[in-house]
Amino acid sequence: TQLLEQSPQFLSIQEGENLTVYCNSSSVFSSLQWYRQEPGEGPVLLVTVVTGGEVKKLKRLTFQFGDARKDSSLHITAAQPGDTGLYLCAADYNQGGKLIFGQGTELSVKP
Amino acid sequence: DSGVTQTPKHLITATGQRVTLRCSPRSGDLSVYWYQQSLDQGLQFLIQYYNGEERAKGNILERFSAQQFPDLHSELNLSSLELGDSALYFCASSAALLGNTIYFGEGSWLTVV
Numbered sequence: 001t002q003l004l005e006q007s008p009q010f011l012s013i014q015e016g017e018n019l020t021v022y023c024n025s026s027s028v029f030s031s032l033q034w035y036r037q038e039p040g041e042g043p044v045l046l047v048t049v050v051t052g053g054e055v056k057k058l059k060r061l062t063f064q065f066g067d068a069r070k071d072s073s074l075h076i077t078a079a080q081p082g083d084t085g086l087y088l089c090a091a092d093y094n095q096g097g098k099l100i101f102g103q104g105t106e107l108s109v110k111p
Numbered sequence: 112d113s114g115v116t117q118t119p120k121h122l123i124t125a126t127g128q129r130v131t132l133r134c135s136p137r138s139g140d141l142s143v144y145w146y147q148q149s150l151d152q153g154l155q156f157l158i159q160y161y162n163g164e165e166r167a168k169g170n171i172l173e174r175f176s177a178q179q180f181p182d183l184h185s186e187l188n189l190s191s192l193e194l195g196d197s198a199l200y201f202c203a204s205s206a207a208l209l210g211n212t213i214y215f216g217e218g219s220w221l222t223v224v
Contacts, residue, residue, distance in 0.1 A: 035215075040217070040218075041217055041218075042113065042201050042203075042215030042216050042217050042218050043154070043201075043215050044113070044215070045212055045213070045214070048212065098144075098159055098167045098169065099144075099156060099213065100156065101146075101153055101154035101156075102153070103153045104153060104154075
């Protein structure tokens with residue numbers, strides 16, 4: 001059984017601070033996706049990483065895929081209240097579209 | 112708006128009852144997925160259909176079933192409902208079977224009382 005461990009589970013920070021969310025597995029991914037989910041809505045895809053060591057940037061968000069393709073991180077620089085939400089990593093182990101989700105990181109950014 | 116439409120948005124029903132959740136995928140998407148999200152289990156993959164055929168099965172209970180129709184919309188049937196079935200049920204779709212971005216609907220909130 002593939003498990004995706006995401007940490008931390010909860011994060012409450014002040015506006016302007018930096019933060020990093022981690023996603024780890026004992027198995028190799030085909031690809032890994034990061035989603036953001038707001039209350040009452042479905043997850044929205046932020047980025048997909050495929051190649052080991054890959055780094056992608058989306059404004060103040062930096063996503064990194066581990067060299068061994070078993071881990072990933074999401075770093076947010078100078079967090080803003082609008083970044084508040086549930087961040088989910090999801091791994092595709094078999095290129096079949098069936099995603100295994102981490103438990104999520106509930107981020108709260110206070111003004 | 113992801114383009115994936117789910118109905119109903121909210122549903123309250125009693126234990127033992129049966130409900131049907133409906134999903135219309137994004138225009139042109141052939142693959143449909145169903146996920147369940149609860150506080151204790153997180154987002155769990157239930158089942159995937161591609162062009163009308165079941166392609167992958169996850170943690171779906173025997174009391175649950177799904178199908179994808181020729182017009183590509185999908186339905187998730189939940190029967191003999193239990194309190195623990197209360198959750199947010201998401202439908203998602205993608206263009207093809209492999210390696211495509213998956214787009215989620217807004218979900219159907221099911222409350223079993």
